[in-house]
Amino acid sequence: GLPIPTLLNDTGLVTVDPGFMNTASCSSEITYIDGDNGILRYRGYPIEQLAQQSTFLEVAHLLIHGELPNADQLASLNNRVSRHMHLHEGMKAFLNAFPRDAHPMAVLSGALSALSTFYPESVGRGDYEIELATVQLLAKTATVISYLQRRGRGGDLIEPRRGGHYVDEFLRIAFSDGSGEVDIDPEVRRAVDLLLILHADHEQNCSTSTVRIVGSSQANIYASVAAGVTALSGPLHGGANEAALRMFDQIKESGDTVEQFVAKVKDKAEGARLMGFGHRVYKSYDPRGAVVKGVADTVLEKLGGDNQTFDMAKRLEEIALSDEYFIERKLYPNVDFYTGLLYSAIGFPHTMFTPLFALGRMPGWIAHYREMMHDPRTKIGRPRQIYTGVVERDYVPMEDRE
Ligand code: ACO
Numbered sequence: 001g002l003p004i005p006t007l008l009n010d011t012g013l014v015t016v017d018p019g020f021m022n023t024a025s026c027s028s029e030i031t032y033i034d035g036d037n038g039i040l041r042y043r044g045y046p047i048e049q050l051a052q053q054s055t056f057l058e059v060a061h062l063l064i065h066g067e068l069p070n071a072d073q074l075a076s077l078n079n080r081v082s083r084h085m086h087l088h089e090g091m092k093a094f095l096n097a098f099p100r101d102a103h104p105m106a107v108l109s110g111a112l113s114a115l116s117t118f119y120p121e122s123v124g125r126g127d128y129e130i131e132l133a134t135v136q137l138l139a140k141t142a143t144v145i146s147y148l149q150r151r152g153r154g155g156d157l158i159e160p161r162r163g164g165h166y167v168d169e170f171l172r173i174a175f176s177d178g179s180g181e182v183d184i185d186p187e188v189r190r191a192v193d194l195l196l197i198l199h200a201d202h203e204q205n206c207s208t209s210t211v212r213i214v215g216s217s218q219a220n221i222y223a224s225v226a227a228g229v230t231a232l233s234g235p236l237h238g239g240a241n242e243a244a245l246r247m248f249d250q251i252k253e254s255g256d257t258v259e260q261f262v263a264k265v266k267d268k269a270e271g272a273r274l275m276g277f278g279h280r281v282y283k284s285y286d287p288r289g290a291v292v293k294g295v296a297d298t299v300l301e302k303l304g305g306d307n308q309t310f311d312m313a314k315r316l317e318e319i320a321l322s323d324e325y326f327i328e329r330k331l332y333p334n335v336d337f338y339t340g341l342l343y344s345a346i347g348f349p350h351t352m353f354t355p356l357f358a359l360g361r362m363p364g365w366i367a368h369y370r371e372m373m374h375d376p377r378t379k380i381g382r383p384r385q386i387y388t389g390v391v392e393r394d395y396v397p398m399e400d401r402e
Contacts, residue, residue, distance in 0.1 A: 014384045019280075024204075025381065026212065030063060030367050031203040035281035040288065042201055043067070051291045056196040057081065057166050060138060060363035063201050064370065077135075078166065084139035085160035085169065087147075088118040091140075092157055095147055104148040104355045105239075109229035111144045112137070116222035123220045125373060133221045134366050141362050142166065145355045146173035152349060167193050170359075175347060188346055191299045195342065198288040198335060199360025201367065207231040207238065211365045212372050213381035225365045229358050235275065238336075238361070241353040244276035245340035248309050258315050266325045274320060276337030278329070288335035296338050305345025313338060 017023045032041045040047040043062050050059055054068075061069040061077055069077060087095075094114055098107050115136065116123045122132040147157050150173060158180050160169055167189050176182035202208070210231040215224040232238035251261045265274050279286055293314075300310055317333050320326040336357075343353050372378050 014386070016386055020204075020209075021280075025209060026204070026372065026375070026378075028203060028368070028371060029066070030364070030371060031201045033203055033281050035279070035283050038282060038284040038287045038290070040202075047198065047287055048291060051194050051197050054197060055167075056193050056200070056360070056363075057138075059197045059200050060366075063363045063367040064134060079163075080135045081139045081166060082160075082162050082164060082169070084135050085143045085162075087140060087143055087157075091115065091118055091144075092147075095144065095151065095157070100151050100154065103351055104145070104152070105229060105233040105351075105358070107148060108141075108144060108355055108358060109226045109233075112141065112229060113223055113226035115140060116220055123222070125218065125220075130221060130370060130373065134370070137221070137225060137362055137366060141359055142170045143173065145352075145359050146170050148355065149174040149348065149352055152352070165189075167196070185302070187299060187302050191295060191342055191346065194291070194295065195339060195356065196360040198291060199357050199364075201361070201364030205237065206234070207361065208365060208368050212368055215369045215372055216378060216381040221366065221369050224369055225362065228361070228365045232358055232361065233354055238354045238357040240275050240334070240336035241340045241343070241357060242350050244313075244336055245309075245344065245350050245353070247275045248312060248340075251312065252309075258312060258319060262316065262319050262323065266323070274316070274326075274331070276340075277320060277326070277333055278331040279334045282332065282334065283330040285332045286334040289333045289337055292335060292338045292342065293333070296342055299342055300345050303345040305341060310338075310341050313341065 015023075030043065032044070033039065042050060042059065043066055045062070045068075050062075054062075057077055058069055058074055061067075061073060091111065091114065095107065095111060119133075119136055122129055122136050124130075143160055150157060155178075158173060158176065160173060164172070168184055171184050171189065171192065172180070172182050175184075204212075207228040211224045211228040214227040215221070235243040251258065254261075256264075262274070265272050296310060299305065300307055317337070320331065326332075339357075340350070340353050343356060344350075348356065
């Protein structure tokens, strides 16, 4: 290929690395990934153990504070989050102003940024402000997303209750009828907890890098995570869970066989990709995808989910994993391939899948923002470029232009 253009300046050698394939932007103690061997650990703990034994708020504490909480610390976090789940009336008016069918990712990023204006006491870079904002964000992101689910179904907003389990309260607000009550199947509650844990951090992915780069300008944490939400919305990142389910639907509607669809992907016809497949770092099975696939059978069985689509997805995986195109490129299912099927079975529409990812990723974004703020080596993120345009020319008056 072409030689990589370089530039020598007063800070040394500048290299061009599109997509940051080989450039580390920071060092971090939060999450470890070994992409060749399909290993993911939060603060040293294997994702499989956390998924099986932990709860989302425990994992949030682990990511943000570096250690699993003891019973008192967990109870305290639960209480503080529970106390902050209510929203200011102005925030409710803000959410109610959007069309009911507005894409919830667009509303969510606006809402997270707007939160800072209603809770100014939590805006700032001091330890007190950041700790308060941490609790506000964990709490109110759950309320905003459950409100958006409620509004999408035509319901009015109901008040969060204090003292409940985080996931129970999230599901109660999202799914209860006018009485405010809902029966939550323990299997559903566990599945949601598990999905949130699996999404909680993934080191320097597109949205987390965005949170860091926005935060590096000393923008507040609300603005930084709101930017993370917009980065997450794209179909090559968090939007892939929604895109994967739409892809399954399209295959069914088109009448193509799974084999015919895979052939189109390989031809790169109209840029089609197998959504929920491939990853920048994993060159083997995404360990999160393996956990989701493992629980999907039981949960779909229990909830009476769409087994036909699940069977189709498994068949797609089987064909792709035995095909040279996918083998050569080391393309495996990622976390987004099967999650949509579970969210759907629980009762979430396609558009809510990526907001659920955002809810899960919130502790990771917060942990990275805090880690960056405490790192004395942090500098404003400002990549260089190699200019390839016209060197210099004189202004051309309008009458002389062609
Ligand atoms: N389907 C078909 N072909 C693919 C796929 C796919 N899902 N992913 C990559 N490829 C091919 C590319 O066409 C390319 O082929 P080539 O060498 O013939 O040009 C090769 O594999 C390498 O792909 P890149 O795009 O260079 O890989 P990159 O690391 O830049 O992209 C990404 C990673 C964006 C995840 C990509 O695999 C993709 O688009 N996947 C589908 C979207 C998706 O599932 N995203 C979720 C990622 S996980 C997450 O964010 C939670």
